[in-house]
Amino acid sequence: MDNTEKIRRIILDAGFSAEGIIPTEDLVFSEDVRKLCEQNRCRKYGTTWACPPAVGTLEECRERVLDFSYMHLFSKIYTLESSLDFRGMAEGMKDFKDSTWELGRLLKGEVSPVRVLSNESCNRCKKCTYPSEPCRFPDELQHSIEGYGFNINELAKQAGLLYNNGAGTMTFFGAVLHS
Numbered sequence: 001m002d003n004t005e006k007i008r009r010i011i012l013d014a015g016f017s018a019e020g021i022i023p024t025e026d027l028v029f030s031e032d033v034r035k036l037c038e039q040n041r042c043r044k045y046g047t048t049w050a051c052p053p054a055v056g057t058l059e060e061c062r063e064r065v066l067d068f069s070y071m072h073l074f075s076k077i078y079t080l081e082s083s084l085d086f087r088g089m090a091e092g093m094k095d096f097k098d099s100t101w102e103l104g105r106l107l108k109g110e111v112s113p114v115r116v117l118s119n120e121s122c123n124r125c126k127k128c129t130y131p132s133e134p135c136r137f138p139d140e141l142q143h144s145i146e147g148y149g150f151n152i153n154e155l156a157k158q159a160g161l162l163y164n165n166g167a168g169t170m171t172f173f174g175a176v177l178h179s
């Protein structure tokens with residue numbers, strides 16, 4: 001089984017809803033998305049090792065990504081009780097972050113080298129060490145996919161995934177970079 005098929009199987013076996021592949025040479029790194037990070041609407045900018053500015057400049061992110069040949073984009077869909085179901089959204093986000101962390105562990109030893117990117121920032125520790133101490137889990141740290149300048153809506157189109165899975169749902173995205 002080649003790496004692509006192995007990663008696809010691991011992603012789906014880990015409970016994610018959909019996956020698709022994009023050659024890294026086709027990826028678009030957007031300064032505009034990075035500017036959104038700097039506007040700090042998510043209130044995560046400069047709070048963890050997973051987000052800008054800690055992940056480096058857009059050019060540094062681009063170089064890191066282009067060390068790999070493919071991006072395997074994956075998503076997980078969550079059902080909400082209503083558009084005001086903030087508890088459901090928070091629980092979905094927590095489940096997604098836990099699932100991508102577990103995915104990183106499942107990939108380890110099976111496919112190498114890989115880098116996993118995950119929706120938004122990192123919530124692994126109750127209190128992040130940023131910026132005074134190094135990350136507690138540097139080998140497992142998953143950078144923010146948005147922090148690399150990716151427009152998720154556009155990525156989903158490129159990978160053949162649905163960005164919006166209908167009313168009453170919320171979809172989170174992550175990516176495995178591999179060669």
Ligand code: SF4
Pocket residue numbers: 048049050122123124125126127128129130134135136137141
């Ligand atoms: S693993 Fe912990 S220390 Fe590292 S970025 Fe995440 S929250 Fe911060």
